[in-house]
Structures are given as structure tokens and as C-alpha cells.
Amino acid sequence: MDKTGAAVIGCGTIFDQHARVLHDMEEAELLLVVDSEVTKARREAERYGCEAGSDYRAILERPDIEVVHLCTPHHLHAPMAEELLAAGKHVLTEKPIAHTPKAAESVRAAAARSSAQLGVVFQNRYNESSRRIREVIESGHLGRLLCLKGAVTWSRPPEYYTENDWRGRWATEGGGLLINQTIHTLDLLQWFAGGEIERIAGSVTTDTLGDYIEVEDTAHACIDFSNGVRALFYGTNAYLTNSPVELELIFEQGALLQRRDIVYLLQDGEETELCRPSQTATGAKSYWGVSHGLLIRDFYRHVREGRHFWLDAEEGGRALDLVHGIYSASRIATSIMPGGRGYSS
Numbered sequence: 114m115d116k117t118g119a120a121v122i123g124c125g126t127i128f129d130q131h132a133r134v135l136h137d138m139e140e141a142e143l144l145l146v147v148d149s150e151v152t153k154a155r156r157e158a159e160r161y162g163c164e165a166g167s168d169y170r171a172i173l174e175r176p177d178i179e180v181v182h183l184c185t186p187h188h189l190h191a192p193m194a195e196e197l198l199a200a201g202k203h204v205l206t207e208k209p210i211a212h213t214p215k216a217a218e219s220v221r222a223a224a225a226r227s228s229a230q231l232g233v234v235f236q237n238r239y240n241e242s243s244r245r246i247r248e249v250i251e252s253g254h255l256g257r258l259l260c261l262k263g264a265v266t267w268s269r270p271p272e273y274y275t276e277n278d279w280r281g282r283w284a285t286e287g288g289g290l291l292i293n294q295t296i297h298t299l300d301l302l303q304w305f306a307g308g309e310i311e312r313i314a315g316s317v318t319t320d321t322l323g324d325y326i327e328v329e330d331t332a333h334a335c336i337d338f339s340n341g342v343r344a345l346f347y348g349t350n351a352y353l354t355n356s357p358v359e360l361e362l363i364f365e366q367g368a369l370l371q372r373r374d375i376v377y378l379l380q381d382g383e384e385t386e387l388c389r390p391s392q393t394a395t396g397a398k399s400y401w402g403v404s405h406g407l408l409i410r411d412f413y414r415h416v417r418e419g420r421h422f423w424l425d426a427e428e429g430g431r432a433l434d435l436v437h438g439i440y441s442a443s444r445i446a447t448s449i450m451p452g453g454r455g456y457s458s
């Protein structure tokens with residue numbers, strides 16, 4: 114089988130989730146790993162049997178590299194994606210698409226101009242539970258979706274920020290809890306709700322990490338969609354453990370609850386299990402989910418068959434629009450609340 118040549122830029126925390134999948138894929142070959150800290154790149158190149166580099170621009174001169182994975186800090190996603198797309202490289206970028214709405218707009222434009230594809234990693238859309246929930250919504254079996262809510266209560270200790278200087282800063286992370294951790298749940302809420310965002314109320318605060326970060330660690334929002342669906346959201350990095358994300362969807366004739374990745378159906382006063390994922394992640398990183406492999410393989414399938422990948426710059430940018438909608442709403446909310454410690458630009 115002819116293999117699609119791949120490179121990964123950024124050999125940090127998420128790197129392995131990409132490299133391991135590429136290593137196991139018959140149709141792809143990891144040729145190069147790049148990190149500005151070349152010792153990291155060399156270490157991973159040795160583990161995966163490929164070349165190491167410290168300057169991603171070397172990829173532009175490599176016709177054998179067709180797909181590039183971006184596992185770099187948020188503020189580097191847009192400039193790297195734009196340059197690679199202009200050179201005809203397919204780009205699979207980790208979330209968020211960019212660190213600001215303006216940068217996201219440039220990525221959208223670069224993707225539209227390019228002959229290559231851009232995909233955004235929102236792997237939780239590939240979770241069995243998420244797929245099952247979408248099926249129920251689309252089937253109409255429970256009637257119309259009325260409202261939904263999502264709660265994310267996770268823990269990020271000060272060291273998470275102090276060990277990596279790009280985190281916790283507006284200029285490099287582009288925000289805090291919302292743009293980095295809860296963007297996955299916000300993405301699912303808007304994907305399930307299905308309409309355009311019409312109104313957002315909400316606020317962000319820094320409840321426990323104020324001595325370490327300039328961004329938020331806690332947020333809430335009330336989001337109204339054009340189809341009448343309302344979503345409520347609460348998220349924090351100030352919990353002392355990473356609890357499984359909780360979701361609830363209320364329909365005209367029943368409800369769905371997601372707890373510990375298991376989806377329960379509530380109908381006529383009875384609760385039944387609708388979906389128990391066959392694979393569940395374990396260990397400290399279990400809150401990332403198990404679906405990186407599914408998304409990466411799907412992206413390559415589309416690239417190899419010349420089909421358009423669905424989680425593209427438009428679709429993958431929606432969650433960032435929502436994140437920034439909450440930041441804007443918070444600016445308004447906190448400016449009328451004396452003593453509010455919310456977002457300031």
C-alpha cells in the first residue's frame with residue numbers, strides 16, 4: 114500500500130496521541146517530528162523511528178510530507194497552518210483552530226485558497242456517546258430538543274501553568290479554561306443544539322489561580338440558538354479532580370443523560386442505558402477521551418480519497434466563536450458588577 118507521508122510539529126503533552134496512531138496506521142508513515150526544543154524532537158524521533166527537526170519550515174521543501182499535525186501552542190496554530198496550506202500541505206490542527214477570532218478568520222481564508230485540506234481535532238465528536246446522542250436528536254424519536262446543559266469540573270494545579278509559559282496568557286493561549294479545556298464540551302453543546310448562536314449571556318472569573326494566570330479558570334454561560342434551543346454551561350479548573358463531563362439533553366418526550374461516558378435514556382419515568390462505550394480511557398488523561406485515533410484515521414481517509422473532511426475550518430471554528438461570545442458577554446456582565454473579577458481585554 115502506498116503510504117501518506119506525515120509530520121508532527123510539537124512534541125509535548127498531546128504529541129503521543131498523534132504519533133501512536135500514525136505508527137499503527139498502515140496507510141500513513143510518520144517521517145518527521147519537529148520541536149523548537151530539538152532534544153524533545155530527537156527523543157521522539159528515536160522512539161518512533163523517524164527524522165527529527167527544529168524548524169517546521171523544512172517541511173515546506175519536502176514533497177514526501179503530505180499531512181502535517183499541529184500540536185503546538187495556540188498562538189502558533191494560525192501562522193503555521195497558513196504557511197503549510199499555502200505550500201499545499203494538508204493540516205490537522207489540534208484545537209482551537211486559532212487563539213483569536215481574527216487569526217481564525219485568516220486560517221479560514223487560507224484553507225479556502227488552498228488545494229489542501231484543514232481539519233480541526235475535536236475528537237469527542239467521534240465518541241460513541243456523542244454519536245449516539247446525535248442519532249437520537251436527528252431521528253426525532255424523543256421529539257424536538259428543547260434545552261441542554263454541560264458541566265465540566267476539572268483540576269489544573271499551578272504547575273500546569275508554571276511549567277509551560279505559553280499557558281495562562283492571553284497572548285499565547287488566547288484564554289484559559291474556555292479555550293483550552295471546556296472548548297470540547299462547548300463544541301458538543303453547539304453541535305447538539307444544531308442552530309446558529311443568537312444570544313450569549315455569561316461570565317468568567319479566576320477563582321483559585323489568580324496568582325499564576327492572567328486568564329479565567331471558571332465560567333458559566335446561557336446560550337440561545339436560532340432554533341429555540343437553550344444551552345446552559347458551567348466549567349471550572351478549580352475542582353480537585355478531573356470529573357467526567359456531565360451532559361443532559363431535554364426533549365419533548367424524554368431526556369438523555371451522559372455520566373461517565375455512559376448515555377442513559379429517561380422516558381416514561383424509566384431510566385435505561387442507551388450507550389456504554391466499548392472503549393474507555395483510563396489513567397490521568399482519561400478526560401481527553403479515546404477518540405483521537407478515530408478522527409485521525411477519518412481525516413486520512415478523506416485526504417487519500419480526495420473527499421472534503423467535515424470538521425473543516427468552518428465547522429472546527431464554531432467552538433472558538435462560542436468561546437469568544439462568552440468572553441464578550443463576560444466583559445459586559447462584569448463591567449456592571451462592582452468588584453467583579455472577570456475578563457478584561
Ligand SMILES: NC(=O)c1ccc[n+]([C@@H]2O[C@H](COP(=O)([O-])OP(=O)(O)OC[C@H]3O[C@@H](n4cnc5c(N)ncnc54)[C@H](O)[C@@H]3O)[C@@H](O)[C@H]2O)c1
Pocket residue numbers: 122123124125126127128147148149150153167169183184185186187189207208209234236277293401
Ligand atoms: N484534543 C485534546 O484533547 C488536547 C489535549 C491536550 C492538548 N491539546 C492541544 O494540543 C496543543 C499542544 O498542547 P500541549 O499540551 O501538548 O502543549 P505542550 O506545551 O506540552 O507542547 C507544545 C510543544 O510545542 C513545542 N513548540 C513550541 N513552539 C514551537 C515552534 N515554533 N516550532 C515547533 N515546536 C514548538 C514546544 O517545545 C512543546 O514541546 C494545544 O493546541 C492544546 O490545546 C489537545
